[in-house]
Amino acid sequence: MYVTITRFKVSPDIGEAGLTALFEQSAERYAKVAGLLAKHYYIDEGNEAGGVYLWESRADADALFDEAFAQGILQRFGSRPSVHTMWCPVSLDNVHHSVRLAPQR
Template structure:
C-alpha cells in the first residue's frame, strides 16, 4: 500500500469548523477515484496547515491523481501550492476489522 501525505501552508489560519465546511465541499471529488482506498483530511492544531493522508493501492494510481490540474485546483481553492510526500506501508493494523494486513 502507498500512503501519500499532502500539505499546504494556508495564507491565514482557519478554524476546525471552517476546515470541515471546506473539506466537505471537496470530498465528492475523491469518491470513486480508481486506486484510492481512503482519504483523511487533516488540519494542524494552529489551523495554519491543511492537507490529506491518502491510502492508495499503488504508486501509479496515486500519481494519476497528483497532476498539474490537481495542483492548480489546490492553489485556487487554498491560495497555496501543495507538497506530496510518499510512504510505503507494508503492514497495517486494522482494529475495526481486528486484522493485521500486509501488502
C-alpha cells in the same frame, strides 16, 4: 500499497469551520478516485492542513497528484501543496479489525 501525505498552508481567512466544510464537500469526489483505499483530512495547530491517503498502487497515487491537483489546492486554499508518497507494506484498521498486507513490490 502506498501512503501519500500532502501538506499546504491555508489562507487564515478560511478558518477551521471553512476548512472542514471544504473537506466535507470534496469527500464525494475522492470516493470515486481509482485505487484510493482511504483518505484522512487533517488541520494542524498552525495554518496548515492536508491529507493522508492510502493507495493500492504507486501508479494510482501518481495519477492524482499532477499539476491540476496542485492548482486546485492553490485556488481553494491559497498555496501549493507538498506531496510525499511512501511504500506502505502493512496497514492496520482498528475500527474494522483488519490488517492489510501489500503485495510484494
